[in-house]
Amino acid sequence: MTEHERPARTRRRGEELLTAIRAAVLAEVAETGLGRLTMEGIAKRAGTAKTSLYRRWSSPQEVLLDAIHAEHPQETVSPGSDDLRGDLIRALRQLVDWMRSPSAEAAGSIVAERVRHPELARALYERVFEPRGGRFTLTVLRHYAEQGRIDPRLITPVVADIGEALVFKYAMDTHQVPDDAKLAEIVDQAVLPAVGIGPDRPESAAKP
Amino acid sequence: MTEHERPARTRRRGEELLTAIRAAVLAEVAETGLGRLTMEGIAKRAGTAKTSLYRRWSSPQEVLLDAIHAEHPQETVSPGSDDLRGDLIRALRQLVDWMRSPSAEAAGSIVAERVRHPELARALYERVFEPRGGRFTLTVLRHYAEQGRIDPRLITPVVADIGEALVFKYAMDTHQVPDDAKLAEIVDQAVLPAVGIGPDRPESAAKP
Structure with a gap:
């Protein structure tokens, strides 16, 4: 895999980061259940910082709704x-x-x-x-x-x-x-x- | 309440005991969930002995199926x-x-x-x-x-x-x-x- 195909984690921006976060929240909720969904867990799984989640969403539930919305046909x-x-x-x-x-x-x-x-x-x-x-x-x-x-x-x-x-x-x-x-x-x-x-x-x- | 209306627990027989056991298994599963359903829990809640359950059913799941069957319209x-x-x-x-x-x-x-x-x-x-x-x-x-x-x-x-x-x-x-x-x-x-x-x-x- 070349660097072009997979940029360093810390440099992900925009759509790519968003896609990773959405995948992360869906994987996280499947594993932990709704009650235990946290910004920390999502951020860790997405390989990003909690602060970058809070820039866009106010709660882990909001991240989840965004992901479900984005993937809804x-x-x-x-x-x-x-x-x-x-x-x-x-x-x-x-x-x-x-x-x-x-x-x-x-x-x-x-x-x-x-x-x-x-x-x-x-x-x-x-x-x-x-x-x-x-x-x-x-x-x-x-x-x-x-x-x-x-x-x-x-x-x-x-x-x-x-x-x-x-x-x-x-x-x-x-x-x-x-x-x-x-x-x-x-x-x-x-x-x-x-x-x-x-x-x-x-x-x-x-x-x- | 007279004794006639409500016989002592140890004397319950037949339909009356069966009804109590069926109510007990349904209440028990609602509280504990399927995974933790036991003969002991059902017997305790029905106020009867485990042996009287084993006389009729081989497992707590069988008691549950019996109760669901009996109440199915x-x-x-x-x-x-x-x-x-x-x-x-x-x-x-x-x-x-x-x-x-x-x-x-x-x-x-x-x-x-x-x-x-x-x-x-x-x-x-x-x-x-x-x-x-x-x-x-x-x-x-x-x-x-x-x-x-x-x-x-x-x-x-x-x-x-x-x-x-x-x-x-x-x-x-x-x-x-x-x-x-x-x-x-x-x-x-x-x-x-x-x-x-x-x-x-x-x-x-x-x-x-």
Whole structure:
């Protein structure tokens, strides 16, 4: 490894240092748990000084939120996109990819320990999840509502939550993240019907 | 309180003792956690002897599974029932009522700590959840499929999971259990559409 590839620790600046600190806080919280997260522990793991953390954040919880925020995927749809089903599956795949990350593990700990850390849990929803789209699939659903493919009145909080809810439930029950085939089932059998598309019903199916 | 109402501890037999032991193991696991659950702790809390536990169970985990099993609600539909929507809401209300119980808290710990207790987690699903109907709403959906109101091919694992998934997701996000109005939304906006009923679409809604 040359010096160009890896500058001396003391000289790291800007983005590079920030990336190291974010990785450090996520590794630190995974090891020590939320209750024992300290500026000292983060600084040591990142190979920097506590003072450089305090320059930017007021508490270890703020460092953690920053790291989770920075790594949180933003669901997007290209403006001309015309593939509702494919875009929904892609949105849920973003969620699944995120679920495999240290950032998701840290977010999961915050939610699991919300009784002990209510402010932190609130900040996670208000400052990370909501600004990043609120729910996976919601950005896609809104895009197709604007295109007239979905009645916007059908995009309720419950409906916007179907994809995430089924992905989390599957992970809870099986301790695995859903693969693409399972994501397609979730989209075809649950999300699309809720916005008035499908399920494909054979003629024999009785009406209510 | 007369002696008739509350027999001396040493004389408790059968159902009464069993009930005390089940309450004891649930209280014990809530306090000590799964890792520190012992026959001794359960016996002490139930005011009985360890030997009387070993007569029936081989380990504290077996006592715990028995307690969770005994308190797990069984979803039922009266044979002549003809209220799909109402029965679905009732099924989810059973789930919500259960979620408030010490039994659900214990089951939640097992799922959360499945990495440390994989055998216990497997037993929870195989010996409690599956025999008790598998998923809330599934018994109801099957009932109406038999009546010809729902195409049985639409009752997939994903669809059977929609209600539970949304209830758990709501509880995770809000740290509250859904009330009846929210359960009705879940049924109307997510479960029923997935079995080909609704959502109510205004004429203006575009088709795919």
